[in-house]
Every structure is written in C-alpha cells, then in structure tokens.
Amino acid sequence: MTPAIEIKHLTKKIRSGFLMKEVMALSDLNLSIPPGTAFGFLGPNGAGKTTTIKLLTGLSFPTSGEALIFGRPVSDISVRMKIGFLPERPYFYDYLSGTEYLHFCGELFGMTRAARNKKITKLIELVGLKEKAGEQLRKYSKGMLQRIGLAQALINDPELIILDEPMSGLDPMGRKQVRDIILHLKGQGKTVFFSTHVLSDAEMICDQVGIIVQGSLQSVGDLETLLSPKTCSIEVSIKGVSESALSLFKPMASSTKIADEGYVLRIDDAGILPKLLALLQAEKVQIVSIIPHRETLEDIFMEEIRGRQS
Numbered sequence: 001m002t003p004a005i006e007i008k009h010l011t012k013k014i015r016s017g018f019l020m021k022e023v024m025a026l027s028d029l030n031l032s033i034p035p036g037t038a039f040g041f042l043g044p045n046g047a048g049k050t051t052t053i054k055l056l057t058g059l060s061f062p063t064s065g066e067a068l069i070f071g072r073p074v075s076d077i078s079v080r081m082k083i084g085f086l087p088e089r090p091y092f093y094d095y096l097s098g099t100e101y102l103h104f105c106g107e108l109f110g111m112t113r114a115a116r117n118k119k120i121t122k123l124i125e126l127v128g129l130k131e132k133a134g135e136q137l138r139k140y141s142k143g144m145l146q147r148i149g150l151a152q153a154l155i156n157d158p159e160l161i162i163l164d165e166p167m168s169g170l171d172p173m174g175r176k177q178v179r180d181i182i183l184h185l186k187g188q189g190k191t192v193f194f195s196t197h198v199l200s201d202a203e204m205i206c207d208q209v210g211i212i213v214q215g216s217l218q219s220v221g222d223l224e225t226l227l228s229p230k231t232c233s234i235e236v237s238i239k240g241v242s243e244s245a246l247s248l249f250k251p252m253a254s255s256t257k258i259a260d261e262g263y264v265l266r267i268d269d270a271g272i273l274p275k276l277l278a279l280l281q282a283e284k285v286q287i288v289s290i291i292p293h294r295e296t297l298e299d300i301f302m303e304e305i306r307g308r309q310s
C-alpha cells in the first residue's frame with residue numbers, strides 16, 4: 001500500500017542573522033506513515049516539528065531529501081487538494097465572521113455554494129462554535145480561533161490532515177474535542193499527522209508517534225513500546241508500621257519518605273518487588289498502593305538533550 005506520508009532523508013539547514021549562522025533545523029528525517037494512521041509528532045520547543053510540517057506542506061523547500069504524499073511530491077496540485085492543514089500560527093482575516101471565513105476557504109478549493117453551506121454547518125457544529133459562527137473573528141478568543149482554524153483544515157474533506165499543535169490554546173474541554181475529532185477522522189480512514197510537545201495529547205489517540213529532538217528523529221513506533229520498557233521505579237505506600245519494623249524493609253528501598261500515617265518506599269529494581277511484598281505481608285503491614293513510575297516523555301527529551309550536550 002502506498003504510504004500516506006513518506007519522508008526520505010529530509011534535511012533542512014537554515015541560515016539566518018547578520019552572520020548567516022547555519023542552523024540544522026532538520027537532519028536526515030526518514031518516516032513512512034501508512035494511510036489511516038493517527039501519527040503524533042512529539043518534540044520539545046525548537047525540535048524541528050514546524051520545520052518538518054512546512055516541508056510536508058510545500059511552504060518551505062528541503063536542503064536535501066524528499067517528502068512524498070500518497071506517493072507524489074508535495075508540489076503536486078492534485079496532492080494539495082487532498083491535504084487539510086492547520087498551521088502553528090494561522091493568520092485570519094479578522095473582519096470576516098467564522099462562517100464567511102469558512103466560505104472563503106471553501107471557495108479556494110472550488111466548492112459550490114451548496115456544498116459549502118452543507119459542509120460549513122457540519123464543521124461549525126463539530127468544532128463547537130455554533131453560537132459564535134456569525135461573529136467577526138476579531139471577537140474570537142484564542143481557543144475559538146484555534147477551533148475555526150481546525151474547521152478550515154477539514155473544509156475540503158481531506159485524506160491527510162496535518163495539524164501543527166492543534167491543542168495549543170485550548171481548555172481541557174477543547175483538548176478533548178480535538179482528540180475526539182482526530183479519532184473521528186481516523187474512524188473515517190483518514191490519516192492525521194499532528195505535532196505536540198504534550199505527551200497526554202498523543203497518548204490517547206495515536207497509533208504511532210515519532211520523537212524528535214534537536215532536528216533528529218530519536219525513535220518511532222507505538223507509544224506503549226517506546227515508553228513501557230522504561231519503568232524507572234516503583235513506589236510502595238504502606239501504613240501501620242512501627243519505626244523499628246521499618247528498618248527491616250529500608251535496606252531494600254532506594255529511598256523512604258514519611259507520608260500520611262505511613263511511609264512510601266521507593267524501589268529502583270522491579271525484581272525486588274515480590275520479596276518486599278512477601279516481607280510486608282509477613283509483618284502484617286498494610287499496603288496502600290503500588291505505583292510504577294514509567295519514564296515520561298519529558299524524561300526522554302531531557303536524556304536526549306543531555307546526551308547531545310555531553
């Protein structure tokens with residue numbers, strides 16, 4: 001099957017400033033994303049997410065390498081017709097109302113008035129802007145603009161939807177709505193490629209994620225596989241234990257802290273857990289909770305950045 005997105009050795013060097021200093025914004029990126037995938041492109045600020053998206057949408061040109069969408073170069077007009085795009089900082093003609101703006105976007109795709117009317121009613125509903133649709137965009141809040149931006153990305157019923165930080169500026173309800181919209185699109189067999197630096201945004205909806213740090217792709221795959229081998233520690237909360245009994249368990253833990261009416265034992269090696277639990281039970285200690293702490297995306301970002309600086 002032809003991948004929805006195929007990126008081969010994509011590299012972008014940017015020269016800027018008075019001294020024309022060279023920045024490696026993206027370095028030898030390779031990715032293949034099958035149709036129907038919700039792909040989360042994760043990375044900290046300045047990682048190269050927007051750079052990649054600009055190359056994918058033809059807004060900028062690579063220094064080397066290429067990007068293909070449904071097997072064709074991004075410059076191909078027939079390909080652009082199949083793409084919906086929400087930029088990181090969309091520009092709006094703010095004297096237009098939400099509905100007028102969507103009509104304008106629909107006209108750019110050559111949609112008839114009847115087709116636009118039908119689609120716009122659905123989209124306004126989908127992004128939760130029914131009450132505000134007739135108001136000028138200059139009266140929209142940041143989150144409302146983000147919603148209308150998302151609606152315009154879907155006006156042409158695209159096969160591939162590229163969203164640069166679609167959840168930014170949204171409240172928790174808005175974030176959930178965007179997640180639901182992405183899931184809905186996925187359900188229709190569409191491919192969604194979106195960037196974020198927030199792990200939880202990607203966690204619930206992505207089939208696959210790519211993690212990019214300082215212009216280089218660090219890993220790609222499903223989130224579970226990327227994060228699960230990296231359980232770093234386990235916290236066992238206990239209650240009803242005397243200080244003298246505590247000395248029995250202390251040597252097994254890497255740290256012990258006092259918590260409400262008890263203690264939290266932290267162990268760094270999961271292999272110790274059965275032995276510790278057996279001992280706690282033998283001593284009739286009440287076990288309140290056992291919480292594994294897996295590595296977070298932020299930990300991975302920090303590790304990568306430290307690795308590169310050393």
Ligand SMILES: Nc1ncnc2c1ncn2[C@@H]1O[C@H](COP(=O)(O)OP(=O)(O)OP(=O)(O)O)[C@@H](O)[C@H]1O
Nearest residue numbers: 014016023025043044045046047048049050051052
């Ligand atoms: N026009 C430009 N001139 C100079 N440097 C640039 C330009 N655009 C991007 N860069 C640099 O390229 C790198 C990648 O930037 P990019 O905007 O792709 O990051 P990002 O992952 O989208 O970050 P964010 O999460 O902050 O949006 C950064 O080091 C940035 O400073």
Ligand SMILES: [Mg+2]
Nearest residue numbers: 049050051088
């Ligand atoms: Mg960006």
